[in-house]
Amino acid sequence: MKFVDEYRDAELGQVLAGEILAELDPGRHYKLMEICGGHTHSIYKYGIDDLLPANVELVHGPGCPVCVIPMGRVDDGIAVAHNDGVIFTCFGDMLRVPGSEYTLLDAKAQGADVRMVYSPLDALRIARENPEREVVFFAIGFETTAPSTALTLKRAKAEGITNFSCVCNHVTIVPPMRALLESPDLRLDGFIGPGHVCTVVGARPFQFIPADYGRPVVISGFEPLDILQSILMILRQLRAGRCEVENQYPRVVPQEGNLRALEVMAEVFELRPHFEWRGLGFISQSALRLSEAYREFDAEERFEVPGVRVADPKACQCGEVLKGVIKPWECKVFGTACTPEHAIGTCMVSPEGACAAYYNFGRFAREREAV
Amino acid sequence: MSELDSSVHPAGASGAACEAQDGHCITCSDAGITMLVVEPGGPSSVCADEDRQLHEVAVELVAPVQIGDQVLVHAGVAIRRLAV
Numbered sequence: 001m002k003f004v005d006e007y008r009d010a011e012l013g014q015v016l017a018g019e020i021l022a023e024l025d026p027g028r029h030y031k032l033m034e035i036c037g038g039h040t041h042s043i044y045k046y047g048i049d050d051l052l053p054a055n056v057e058l059v060h061g062p063g064c065p066v067c068v069i070p071m072g073r074v075d076d077g078i079a080v081a082h083n084d085g086v087i088f089t090c091f092g093d094m095l096r097v098p099g100s101e102y103t104l105l106d107a108k109a110q111g112a113d114v115r116m117v118y119s120p121l122d123a124l125r126i127a128r129e130n131p132e133r134e135v136v137f138f139a140i141g142f143e144t145t146a147p148s149t150a151l152t153l154k155r156a157k158a159e160g161i162t163n164f165s166c167v168c169n170h171v172t173i174v175p176p177m178r179a180l181l182e183s184p185d186l187r188l189d190g191f192i193g194p195g196h197v198c199t200v201v202g203a204r205p206f207q208f209i210p211a212d213y214g215r216p217v218v219i220s221g222f223e224p225l226d227i228l229q230s231i232l233m234i235l236r237q238l239r240a241g242r243c244e245v246e247n248q249y250p251r252v253v254p255q256e257g258n259l260r261a262l263e264v265m266a267e268v269f270e271l272r273p274h275f276e277w278r279g280l281g282f283i284s285q286s287a288l289r290l291s292e293a294y295r296e297f298d299a300e301e302r303f304e305v306p307g308v309r310v311a312d313p314k315a316c317q318c319g320e321v322l323k324g325v326i327k328p329w330e331c332k333v334f335g336t337a338c339t340p341e342h343a344i345g346t347c348m349v350s351p352e353g354a355c356a357a358y359y360n361f362g363r364f365a366r367e368r369e370a371v
Numbered sequence: 372m373s374e375l376d377s378s379v380h381p382a383g384a385s386g387a388a389c390e391a392q393d394g395h396c397i398t399c400s401d402a403g404i405t406m407l408v409v410e411p412g413g414p415s416s417v418c419a420d421e422d423r424q425l426h427e428v429a430v431e432l433v434a435p436v437q438i439g440d441q442v443l444v445h446a447g448v449a450i451r452r453l454a455v
Contacts, residue, residue, distance in 0.1 A: 119447025
């Protein structure tokens with residue numbers, strides 16, 4: 001398929017690996033963070049870290065939308081799902097995220113009408129088909145997914161659909177990045193920027209990273225050659241003493257983003273004063289809620305929700321993994337008590353979570369090393 | 372493109388098989404999928420994924436689209452028409 005196959009060429013990958021090696025200062029350790037969970041998934045799936053020299057370390061960032069949802073918000077969703085007559089809809093990977101006591105999948109087993117959807121538009125269709133039932137969509141995701149929810153709510157309003165509402169957990173990527181850059185326990189040399197988020201928001205929101213923190217950013221595609229080339233571009237900036245936002249992914253990412261998507265989001269959402277991120281705590285103006293014009297579709301207004309903050313299980317170190325402080329396999333319960341089949345932490349649930357990606361792909365390389 | 376799956380999955384891909392391109396499960400909340408426009412329309416168009424399965428995709432944010440355009444789809448909504 002165009003835009004896919006040509007970016008998976010193994011020989012070109014080796015060439016890029018050689019160019020990366022040539023760009024390095026052998027006496028320096030480079031720590032680069034990939035912000036997006038999609039990159040984390042690709043890095044492990046294609047063994048990209050195996051192609052890199054030992055002094056280039058990839059650190060996994062907080063850009064997996066499922067991983068950053070705190071337990072209290074899952075509990076809120078479960079509470080709504082248990083209301084009589086409610087059809088509760090969410091993305092598939094959200095079903096297995098543990099709340100304080102159990103998951104949405106467990107709630108379904110207990111009798112709640114919980115259904116998986118791919119798109120919020122699917123949830124709206126269910127609402128059209130079931131006018132006597134309340135249909136709730138549990139919205140999660142960064143700026144990639146928020147336009148889908150916004151568009152769905154615009155359609156619901158235009159069609160006068162009154163039995164549809166949304167638990168809005170949409171988050172924005174810039175505030176947690178700022179929080180990470182302020183973190184004293186993490187020294188990073190550069191960032192692999194989130195290609196699909198930038199498709200919507202453009203490159204400008206990331207200018208603060210070179211401007212305020214002196215770190216280069218390269219907005220990257222998701223195929224293996226994209227990621228390798230982005231790493232090379234970061235290293236070239238570092239070697240040349242440059243520090244800017246570069247776009248490796250212009251075939252998809254326009255400099256200005258998708259203005260129509262931004263307009264729809266601005267109409268439907270407004271910033272929350274603060275929102276809790278798993279592992280990162282409360283971050284100001286880092287999440288979205290429905291604007292006044294769309295407040296009638298806010299499930300948190302329509303139903304009673306506990307709204308209680310729940311601490312993560314003590315054994316779980318998702319917070320440190322999300323901040324890039326530890327690697328997935330350094331977590332105490334990785335691969336033993338916590339596996340994709342029986343996840344304790346969110347990072348093991350989503351395929352974009354660093355723990356799940358590493359469990360599914362990367363651990364084999366480590367096992368080979370051990371032998 | 373030939374031998375398209377003739378059944379169209381409404382407003383996304385929730386009827387489709389779980390594994391999509393790149394090993395991502397298409398029920399994941401954050402998987403971007405490249406699709407080909409096969410039947411343009413507004414506000415939704417019929418698009419084919421890498422496995423030639425058809426999906427109904429909202430295209431308002433990238434309109435107008437034509438047959439043969441490639442679009443990047445997140446959660447049933449096209450967020451970018453790709454440059455060819």
